[in-house]
Amino acid sequence: MSRVIAVANQKGGVAKTTSVVSLGAAFAQQGFRVLLVDLDAQSSLTFSVGIDPDAVETSIADVLSGDSALADTTLVAGEGLHVVPATIDLAGVEAMLLPTEGRERVLRQVLEPVLSSYDVIMLDCSPSLGLLTLNALAAADEVIVPLQCEMLSHRGVGQLLDTVADVRRLLNPRLTVRGLLPTMYDGRSVHSRAVLADIHERFDLPVLPAIPRSVRFAEAPGMGGSILTTARSSKGAKAYREVAETLIRAWRVPAPKAAKPRAKKATARATSSAGEARPATKQPARRQQRR
Numbered sequence: 001m002s003r004v005i006a007v008a009n010q011k012g013g014v015a016k017t018t019s020v021v022s023l024g025a026a027f028a029q030q031g032f033r034v035l036l037v038d039l040d041a042q043s044s045l046t047f048s049v050g051i052d053p054d055a056v057e058t059s060i061a062d063v064l065s066g067d068s069a070l071a072d073t074t075l076v077a078g079e080g081l082h083v084v085p086a087t088i089d090l091a092g093v094e095a096m097l098l099p100t101e102g103r104e105r106v107l108r109q110v111l112e113p114v115l116s117s118y119d120v121i122m123l124d125c126s127p128s129l130g131l132l133t134l135n136a137l138a139a140a141d142e143v144i145v146p147l148q149c150e151m152l153s154h155r156g157v158g159q160l161l162d163t164v165a166d167v168r169r170l171l172n173p174r175l176t177v178r179g180l181l182p183t184m185y186d187g188r189s190v191h192s193r194a195v196l197a198d199i200h201e202r203f204d205l206p207v208l209p210a211i212p213r214s215v216r217f218a219e220a221p222g223m224g225g226s227i228l229t230t231a232r233s234s235k236g237a238k239a240y241r242e243v244a245e246t247l248i249r250a251w252r253v254p255a256p257k258a259a260k261p262r263a264k265k266a267t268a269r270a271t272s273s274a275g276e277a278r279p280a281t282k283q284p285a286r287r288q289q290r291r
Contacts, residue, residue, distance in 0.1 A: 002115045002118045002119060004115075004121045004139055004142075005140060005141070005143070005144060005178070006123040006133075006137055006139070006144070007122060007123065007124055007143070007145075007146065008125040008145060009157070009160060010129045010133070010156055011127060011147070011155070014147055014148045015183040016124060017045045018048075018217050018220075019183065020036055020122045021036070021220075022226045023122065023244055024079075025225075026241050026245075027244055028079055028081055031255045031256050032119040032120050032255065033118045035074065035081075035082045035122070036049070036077075036081055037083075037122070038059075038083065038084060038124050039123055039125050039132050039133070039135075041088055041089075041126065044124075045083070045085075046083065046087075048226075049077035049081060049083050049225070050223075050224025050225060051077060051085055053086065053088075056075070059085050059089060061087060061093050064106055065096060070110045071117075071263075074263040075264050076263045079226060082118070093132070097131055098131070104135055104171055105139075107123075107132075107136060107138070107139045108138055129159070129160065133163075134163075137167040137171075138171040141176070142176045143164060143176075143177055144178050144181050145160060145161075147180060147181070147182060149184055149186070149210065150184070151195055154199075154202065161205075178208075178247065178250070179206035179208040180203060180205055180208065181211065182207065182208070182211065183210075184213045185210040185212050187212070208247075209242045209246060216231040227240065228240065228241070
């Protein structure tokens with residue numbers, strides 16, 4: 001049975017997508033079967049793992065609207081990751097779901113058939129507290145809250161935690177906050193150190209190892225992979241490995257050595273040697289193969 005993790009914060013620019021991709025890759029390196037689900041119409045997760053959002057045949061929008069099964073929408077990306085991509089079509093899904101009975105539980109229902117196929121399922125939430133984020137919290141076993149090591153990042157975390165408490169009370173009593181994840185931490189800065197200390201004091205929650213600020217994170221999406229592959233010996237890669245190991249210890253489970261579930265191959269996004277995206281016409285992508 002999978003452990004479903006939502007990575008959520010209604011504030012943008014706090015490294016939610018970076019954390020999902022990097023932690024997913026770190027779990028995969030430990031032998032876990034990992035599925036990443038992109039719940040943001042901006043498709044940042046989809047792009048970050050090397051998949052062209054404009055080339056996918058079906059996306060999470062089709063799954064949530066009932067037009068496709070999640071297993072048939074899952075693509076194989078690099079680093080041993082399976083991904084349910086997002087496209088701009090997801091922007092209209094919230095409005096479509098509003099009149100639906102049990103609209104907050106739709107994601108949980110579509111995940112249920114694949115729960116036994118993965119050890120970890122990570123949900124990359126959009127920067128809002130809308131219906132899709134509520135779906136993610138209702139489907140998750142636990143939530144990780146990334147927050148930038150700047151004072152303004154504290155604003156809104158309390159509101160998110162209030163939402164988590166409401167979801168736990170009304171929709172998902174098993175939901176727990178696994179921890180706060182400080183990101184973009186600069187140990188040379190007095191301000192960053194002060195904010196990190198304040199996070200420990202202000203919130204009565206576990207605080208995961210801090211992720212350092214690094215330009216390597218900005219470079220990785222252009223190369224179609226996580227920092228664990230594009231800069232594997234960097235401080236950022238080591239930090240995410242440490243966070244993954246911290247989570248695994250908290251779960252008290254050994255790293256599995258199970259066979260990977262089957263999924264379609266993704267249409268690769270063409271990249272140059274410098275990591276910049278190139279038009280696919282310069283390097284034709286392989287057609288996706290359905291199971």
